[in-house]
Amino acid sequence: MKPFVNCHLHLFNSNCAPDYYFRMVLPKALDPFANLIKAFLEKKTTRWAVQAGLWMAIKIRGGDTSALSRYLEFVKIGSAASQADVFNQIRPSYNQIDKVRYIALTLNMDHMAHYNSTHPPIDSQLREIIDLKKTYPDNLFPFVSVDPRHLGDPDQLLAWMQQYMNNDKFFYGIKIYPAKGFFPFDPALDKIYAFAEANQIPIMTHCTRVGSYYIDTIERSCVNENAPTLNNNPALMDPIRNRIRMLLADTKTCKNNKIWCNIFTHPEHYLPVLEKYPQLKLCFAHYGGDKEVNRTTASDYPAYLSPNWHDLINQYLRTYTNVYTDISYTLSNADALKKIKPLISSDIGHKILFGTDYYMVQQENPEKHILGQAIEILGGVDMDKIARDNADNYLKSVYYP
Amino acid sequence: MLSNPYIETLIALIFIYALLSTLVSILNEWFNHFISSRGVFLKQVINNMLFDPINQSYGYLLYRHPMIDKLRKDNKSLPHYISAEAFAMATIETIAEDAVKDRITQENGIFKLQEGAREKDTVKRFATAVENMGHSELKKLLRYFLERSYNATTEKYDIEILKKEIAGWFNEHMDRASGWYKTKQRPRLILLGFIIAIAMNVDSIHLTRVLMTNPELRTKFVNEAEKSADVFANATDSAVDDKIRTVVDSFMAHADKDTSPSRMQYLNKAVTQLKMLSDSAQQAAFDKSLRMTDQMAKMGLPFGWQDDAAPVSWLNKHEDKNIHSFARTNDNYFSKRNQFSGWSLLVYLLGIIITAISLSFGAPFWFDVLLKFVNIRRAGAKPTETGTNSNKK
Numbered sequence: 001m002k003p004f005v006n007c008h009l010h011l012f013n014s015n016c017a018p019d020y021y022f023r024m025v026l027p028k029a030l031d032p033f034a035n036l037i038k039a040f041l042e043k044k045t046t047r048w049a050v051q052a053g054l055w056m057a058i059k060i061r062g063g064d065t066s067a068l069s070r071y072l073e074f075v076k077i078g079s080a081a082s083q084a085d086v087f088n089q090i091r092p093s094y095n096q097i098d099k100v101r102y103i104a105l106t107l108n109m110d111h112m113a114h115y116n117s118t119h120p121p122i123d124s125q126l127r128e129i130i131d132l133k134k135t136y137p138d139n140l141f142p143f144v145s146v147d148p149r150h151l152g153d154p155d156q157l158l159a160w161m162q163q164y165m166n167n168d169k170f171f172y173g174i175k176i177y178p179a180k181g182f183f184p185f186d187p188a189l190d191k192i193y194a195f196a197e198a199n200q201i202p203i204m205t206h207c208t209r210v211g212s213y214y215i216d217t218i219e220r221s222c223v224n225e226n227a228p229t230l231n232n233n234p235a236l237m238d239p240i241r242n243r244i245r246m247l248l249a250d251t252k253t254c255k256n257n258k259i260w261c262n263i264f265t266h267p268e269h270y271l272p273v274l275e276k277y278p279q280l281k282l283c284f285a286h287y288g289g290d291k292e293v294n295r296t297t298a299s300d301y302p303a304y305l306s307p308n309w310h311d312l313i314n315q316y317l318r319t320y321t322n323v324y325t326d327i328s329y330t331l332s333n334a335d336a337l338k339k340i341k342p343l344i345s346s347d348i349g350h351k352i353l354f355g356t357d358y359y360m361v362q363q364e365n366p367e368k369h370i371l372g373q374a375i376e377i378l379g380g381v382d383m384d385k386i387a388r389d390n391a392d393n394y395l396k397s398v399y400y401p
Numbered sequence: 402m403l404s405n406p407y408i409e410t411l412i413a414l415i416f417i418y419a420l421l422s423t424l425v426s427i428l429n430e431w432f433n434h435f436i437s438s439r440g441v442f443l444k445q446v447i448n449n450m451l452f453d454p455i456n457q458s459y460g461y462l463l464y465r466h467p468m469i470d471k472l473r474k475d476n477k478s479l480p481h482y483i484s485a486e487a488f489a490m491a492t493i494e495t496i497a498e499d500a501v502k503d504r505i506t507q508e509n510g511i512f513k514l515q516e517g518a519r520e521k522d523t524v525k526r527f528a529t530a531v532e533n534m535g536h537s538e539l540k541k542l543l544r545y546f547l548e549r550s551y552n553a554t555t556e557k558y559d560i561e562i563l564k565k566e567i568a569g570w571f572n573e574h575m576d577r578a579s580g581w582y583k584t585k586q587r588p589r590l591i592l593l594g595f596i597i598a599i600a601m602n603v604d605s606i607h608l609t610r611v612l613m614t615n616p617e618l619r620t621k622f623v624n625e626a627e628k629s630a631d632v633f634a635n636a637t638d639s640a641v642d643d644k645i646r647t648v649v650d651s652f653m654a655h656a657d658k659d660t661s662p663s664r665m666q667y668l669n670k671a672v673t674q675l676k677m678l679s680d681s682a683q684q685a686a687f688d689k690s691l692r693m694t695d696q697m698a699k700m701g702l703p704f705g706w707q708d709d710a711a712p713v714s715w716l717n718k719h720e721d722k723n724i725h726s727f728a729r730t731n732d733n734y735f736s737k738r739n740q741f742s743g744w745s746l747l748v749y750l751l752g753i754i755i756t757a758i759s760l761s762f763g764a765p766f767w768f769d770v771l772l773k774f775v776n777i778r779r780a781g782a783k784p785t786e787t788g789t790n791s792n793k794k
Contacts, residue, residue: 015461046436082465085476118448120458127457128465137505138512168504401507 003101004384005141005391008204008285008328008355009090011083011104011132014038016125018109018117023215074362083128087140090358093367101139103355103395104129105175105204108145112180113216122150126164126171133170141395143173143204147180148188158191165201165399172400173202178264181214181221183229185240185272190230197277200322200397205282206265207309208289208329209301211360213261218254223247223263231272240269246304253302262305267312274320283324283353283394284313290333293340317348324394327374327386328355332364337377344382353394354387405778409623410612412774414605416626418759419767420697421603423649424690425593425760429586431683432593440479442585446578447483450571451492455537459495466491485568485575492567493560496543497526499533524550524558546570587761594757601694601704604752605759607711610734611703618701623778625652630775633768641765648768649693711749715741 014021022034030037040046051072080086087104094100106129108122122145129142144164151157164171174196178184184205196203214221225244229237244263253259263269267284274280288310291297295308316323331337344352354374358367365373375383433439448460463469464479468491472480502517520526528547534540550563597603612619629648636644698704706713738745759767 079477081473081476081479082470084465118452120461121454123456124458124461127462131465133505134503134514137514168502170505 001098002388002392003099004094004097004387005101005103005353005395006094006355006358006387007103007283007353007391007394008326009102009104009358010107010360011086011129012107012109012125013080013083013086014078015081016083016107016109016119018112018115018119020113020115020117020215021109021212023113070363070365073366074359077359077362083125084132084135086359087132087136090367093371101141101391103173103204104132104140104142106142106145107175107177108147108150109180111147111149111182112212112214114220115216122147130170141172141400142170143175143202144171145175145177146189146192147176148182148186154188154191157188158195161192162195172395172397173204175204177206177212178269179206179211179213179261181216181261181264183222183227183264184270185229185231185237186222187228187230189273190276193230193273193277193280197280199399200279200281201399202281202283202324202394202397204285204326205270206286207267207284207313207325208286209262209265209291209297209305209309210258210289213257214264215257218248218257218260223260229272231276233272233275236271236275240272243268243304246302250302250304256300259301259305262301266305267309267316270316274316274323278320279322280320281322281324281394281397282320283326284316285326285328285355286357287325287327287330287336287340287352288313290330290336293330293336294333314343314348317351324351324353324390326353326355328357329361329364331356331374332361332370334373334377337374341378341382344378344386349385350390350393352386353390354383406613406616406619408774408778409619410609412626412771412778413612413619413622414609415767415771415774416622416629417608417697417702418762419629419645419764419771420649420652420693421597421601421756422760422762422764422767423645424694425590425597426764427683427686427690428593428596429590431687432589433586434683437478437481439481439582442578442582443481443483444479446574446581447488450574451539453534453537453539455535456539457499459492459539462495463488463491466495468494485571486564488571489564489567493523493527493563496530497523499530500526522558524560524563527563528558542570590761590763591757594760595753597760598753598756601698602706602710602712603704603756604711604749605755606748606752607703607738608752608756615701621700622702626771627775627779630768630772634772641768645764645768649689653689653693653696709739711738711745712741714739715745 017038019038020034022038023031051069077086077089080089087102090102091100106122106125109119110117110121126142126144129140133140133142144161146157146161148154148157151160161174165174174192176184176189193203195201223244225241225248227241227244231237243266247253247260247263267288270282270284274282287293288308289297292308292310297308313325317325327337327340330340340352343349356367356370356374361367361370364370378386444460444464447463448458451458451460451463453459468487469480469483472483472487501519504515504517505512506515507513520529524547531540531543531547534543546563546566547558549566550558550560552559552562612622629652632648632651633644636647694704703710708714708717738748
């Protein structure tokens with residue numbers, strides 16, 4: 001039997017995040033205190049005090065404290081001392097399943113803003129994962145996080161990535177997270193895609209409207225209607241440039257990073273890449289997000305960031321041989337999962353992967369609950385298809401024969 | 402012996418600050434333990450020492466090394482103390498790991514670790530890893546340590562010398578770091594000083610005034626201060642913290658004999674909550690401190706929140722506010738203090754601020770100052786009845 005693969009989980013802890021990371025969740029007025037608040041929330045005693053205070057406030061006002069408990073559980077996992085500690089917390093949830101493998105997606109958070117930070121850079125995060133891989137050689141299959149801004153030179157970036165990807169090393173795929181502040185068609189990624197296509201190396205990319213994102217101002221970002229691209233086909237780039245133009249003219253949205261960073265993640269912005277590398281094995285994670293699946297996306301996303309991302313991903317699944325998607329985080333919404341179920345038996349069912357997005361999904365429900373709900377809604381046959389058969393095809397490469 | 406009400410008031414005040422500072426220290430130690438302050442600070446210092454923007458974040462990786470990782474109390478805490486030897490060995494091993502070429506192999510669909518050939522000589526592995534590092538300040542420093550560990554006679558690196566070099570670097574850094582740590586603690590000590598000053602209602606200006614106008618109370622505390630100074634001075638073989646503990650125990654010899662009700666109810670309540678979050682040693686320290694402050698109040702010091710004393714008296718409607726039990730004369734000061742006015746508020750707040758800042762200096766500082774003033778008082782001559790002084794020295 002093929003291994004059961006959770007193709008989307010994270011093991012980086014708060015040590016790996018930059019000191020200014022909390023600017024993403026705090027109101028702007030508290031930005032100067034972001035570093036201090038991060039340091040405080042990492043201490044269990046402060047989390048206890050915050051939890052007690054907020055719990056009382058919610059109880060007094062009348063409300064549900066379970067969301068608070070889940071969020072603080074998420075912070076607690078993220079504050080684990082090491083990535084090994086994070087990994088040790090997910091494994092018991094899969095004790096009932098035979099032969100489990102985990103795709104751990106590392107994340108380069110070194111370029112989210114121009115502020116200084118003392119956090120360990122990506123190489124130290126990867127080095128720690130290598131140690132963990134040595135401990136669990138048959139269970140853990142990490143992907144190396146690539147950011148076009150890393151090292152500032154495409155050739156150096158490729159060489160850097162290759163040192164982690166060759167047979168002596170311990171990585172089996174590439175993770176990109178454009179919402180951190182770059183376009184997927186960035187020319188610095190050209191050689192990365194070429195290498196990945198030639199060796200059938202799987203790429204995982206974040207593709208939902210929410211999640212973490214670039215923290216700095218739009219003026220400091222690379223958002224520019226003349227942004228360089230690895231594929232100048234006007235049929236593909238003109239609509240993208242037009243979208244960028246509309247965003248830049250929308251000054252209100254330009255102040256809200258949570259919304260405007262969608263410009264980096266929009267599924268259509270992968271078309272220049274897929275046209276140049278049609279055999280590229282690319283997984284659009286999260287299937288567009290539960291709100292796109294349920295068609296309940298908030299109206300504060302402007303029309304130029306449409307159309308529906310879930311529909312676009314389905315279109316690409318049908319158009320490109322090696323495009324995949326996964327149900328990570330989205331599966332926490334039972335309604336969305338029920339809508340996805342019939343797709344698993346459809347013509348694109350062989351391209352849907354199982355993943356949970358641990359431990360981010362802890363904000364919705366514990367991993368064991370998420371897994372149990374998925375088995376209940378999808379059933380054993382579909383679960384085996386997406387977690388065993390499809391995952392095996394997705395992972396196949398020169399490094400995963 | 403120099404008998405001067407000003408010197409005596411100062412001695413009594415210093416002694417009171419010394420005792421109250423022990424409570425500030427206990428609270429500070431409890432808080433440090435609660436938030437693992439030492440562990441976090443140590444990690445920051447080590448991260449700074451091993452900071453390298455070009456290569457790996459070795460400070461971060463050092464904490465993953467089993468020699469350091471196993472020092473954790475549990476998987477959420479950080480070690481509060483790392484010996485220089487452990488630091489040196491873990492640093493060498495962490496960096497040397499870069500020279501090891503393990504790989505993953507696959508057979509029949511199963512992935513296994515194939516450990517690479519491992520150079521048995523740790524220093525050789527370390528030297529290889531350092532040479533392979535990108536050029537950085539840390540690389541220069543590590544190379545320097547390597548060169549100093551090279552034995553020209555045997556033409557080999559000596560691991561004991563290398564460890565000694567790195568351990569020496571660590572110790573030098575820690576000596577400086579302890580100073581930085583104390584400086585970092587200062588704002589918290591001032592905050593705790595404020596908490597104690599307010600919880601016990603210790604207004605330094607009022608306290609000074611009471612001591613000046615109450616010779617009996619002043620004498621009582623000067624005698625206690627002198628006894629305590631002798632105890633402190635005689636405990637020559639003990640560490641400062643132990644000396645202070647001995648002094649407090651000696652002062653506390655009176656405490657158990659006085660069974661009158663506590664005057665520190667609010668402080669007692671607050672500390673009771675903290676005790677629930679403390680271990681047994683901290684609880685014992687809290688208990689002792691509470692009894693000590695209570696004893697001080699029962700001896701006649703103007704501590705605590707009483708109806709007939711400012712600032713609670715400001716809320717009372719009684720016409721005659723001059724019912725303060727510390728008033729020994731018809732001093733207008735006491736009646737003015739117990740009535741609310743802008744001036745009395747300002748003076749009260751100033752008194753609290755002086756207390757808070759004074760307590761933040763810590764008990765060792767105040768006991769040192771106490772010794773000096775007690776010696777000054779003992780060295781000065783008593784004025785004779787004829788009005789002539791003779792210097793007893």
